[in-house]
Amino acid sequence: MSETTNNKIPGRAWTMVIVAWAAVFLVNLANFALGMMLPSMREELNFGIEAAGQLSAVAWITKAFVTIPIALLVAKINPKYVLGTLYAITGVSLIMQGMATNLTTLFIGRALVSGVSAGLLSPLILIKINWIPKEKMTQVNGIENFIGPVGQAMGTAAVGYLLVILSGWRNLMIVMGAVAIVIAAIWLFVYREKPGAEFQKSDAPFLQPLKEALKLKEVWLLAFAWPGTSLVWIATYTFWPTYATETLHLTLDQAGLILGLLPIASALASLVTPALTNWIGYDKLMIWPWGFILPICYFAMLKTDNVMLLCLASFAAGFGAYAFVPIALTTLYKIPNIQPRTVSLGTSCILTMVGVGGALGGWLAGQLGETMGLYNGMAICCLSPLLFGVLTLFLPEFGRKAQEKKAAEAKK
Numbered sequence: 001m002s003e004t005t006n007n008k009i010p011g012r013a014w015t016m017v018i019v020a021w022a023a024v025f026l027v028n029l030a031n032f033a034l035g036m037m038l039p040s041m042r043e044e045l046n047f048g049i050e051a052a053g054q055l056s057a058v059a060w061i062t063k064a065f066v067t068i069p070i071a072l073l074v075a076k077i078n079p080k081y082v083l084g085t086l087y088a089i090t091g092v093s094l095i096m097q098g099m100a101t102n103l104t105t106l107f108i109g110r111a112l113v114s115g116v117s118a119g120l121l122s123p124l125i126l127i128k129i130n131w132i133p134k135e136k137m138t139q140v141n142g143i144e145n146f147i148g149p150v151g152q153a154m155g156t157a158a159v160g161y162l163l164v165i166l167s168g169w170r171n172l173m174i175v176m177g178a179v180a181i182v183i184a185a186i187w188l189f190v191y192r193e194k195p196g197a198e199f200q201k202s203d204a205p206f207l208q209p210l211k212e213a214l215k216l217k218e219v220w221l222l223a224f225a226w227p228g229t230s231l232v233w234i235a236t237y238t239f240w241p242t243y244a245t246e247t248l249h250l251t252l253d254q255a256g257l258i259l260g261l262l263p264i265a266s267a268l269a270s271l272v273t274p275a276l277t278n279w280i281g282y283d284k285l286m287i288w289p290w291g292f293i294l295p296i297c298y299f300a301m302l303k304t305d306n307v308m309l310l311c312l313a314s315f316a317a318g319f320g321a322y323a324f325v326p327i328a329l330t331t332l333y334k335i336p337n338i339q340p341r342t343v344s345l346g347t348s349c350i351l352t353m354v355g356v357g358g359a360l361g362g363w364l365a366g367q368l369g370e371t372m373g374l375y376n377g378m379a380i381c382c383l384s385p386l387l388f389g390v391l392t393l394f395l396p397e398f399g400r401k402a403q404e405k406k407a408a409e410a411k412k
Contacts (some may be wrong), residue, residue, distance in 0.1 A: 053366015291389020
């Protein structure tokens with residue numbers, strides 16, 4: 001597949017990515033509404049903290065298992081049909097959760113939605129590489145990473161109101177499922193292939209793109225670093241509303257408002273940091289420091305019941321949780337002479353490990369919370385971003401100044 005060389009992003013490209021981002025928004029809304037829906041779910045289906053942690057973890061376990069296989073299939077199946085099918089499965093799975101009469105059905109539905117979310121980005125990567133100029137990619141990735149936190153914000157700050165308007169979590173799930181099915185239909189209608197870059201099934205061995213991706217040290221560093229941030233991120237989303245209401249004695253509306261600032265700050269960071277990083281000229285300065293800042297931010301959310309201070313801590317944690325994301329995810333795009341499918345598989349490897357961290361966050365916080373109390377369990381999870389900070393120190397520098405230096409040396 002060829003890369004776009006024109007500096008302008010075509011209108012058709014914007015149409016396709018906006019529809020795809022609508023699905024990303026919906027999946028994030030569904031996944032991150034769990035923390036706000038858990039009290040009602042636990043009361044109606046009669047399950048405890050440990051089962052709640054497992055319900056959170058199953059989503060991320062599924063994501064870890066299916067991300068790479070879906071990326072490999074994209075080399076063999078047109079992204080139009082891959083994404084259309086995934087959107088339809090999302091709709092059916094959300095409706096399944098809304099109609100669940102037992103915990104097993106809830107587990108299956110949540111696992112399917114998260115499995116789908118794991119496969120949304122790999123096909124989209126190939127579409128972006130074909131339609132979007134390389135110099136615009138960090139900007140577009142920033143917007144893409146803005147969409148996810150907006151869905152997360154709706155999944156926390158707004159879900160309390162949506163639950164009232166729609167008369168409970170079941171109706172909310174069913175409505176989201178219907179919207180996903182509509183998105184699937186729209187996607188099949190708007191998808192187009194770029195002239196001159198039509199989809200061609202790869203003749204390479206099935207695992208070849210994965211083997212190429214695994215040769216890159218950038219993939220290994222980011223893959224093993226990222227779980228350090230996703231672990232505490234998911235532990236906080238899943239259990240902080242429960243901790244806030246049961247231990248800090250806040251109302252559920254207050255907890256939702258405070259936690260809702262986390263994704264709002266993440267969305268802001270996704271838009272601001274690409275331009276800021278380009279101005280600084282060094283990518284790594286917007287990556288590794290957050291591994292040492294985030295533990296302080298998350299831990300602060302456990303130490304006070306002052307709503308204003310909690311809002312500040314949540315905002316800081318949210319900003320740091322996504323400040324590095326568009327920069328780090330664009331790292332693979334900047335490796336010289338890398339093939340599009342290698343970028344797709346490398347990103348899938350990283351997202352697989354993000355899923356592992358998310359699964360550990362829900363499971364570990366639930367297990368520790370059950371045995372030593374929710375405060376101690378979450379406090380231990382707050383240390384996990386240190387792993388990200390240490391490993392990303394070893395990433396190569398692909399920032400603007402490094403590229404300018406390389407270009408100047410090539411002219412000599």
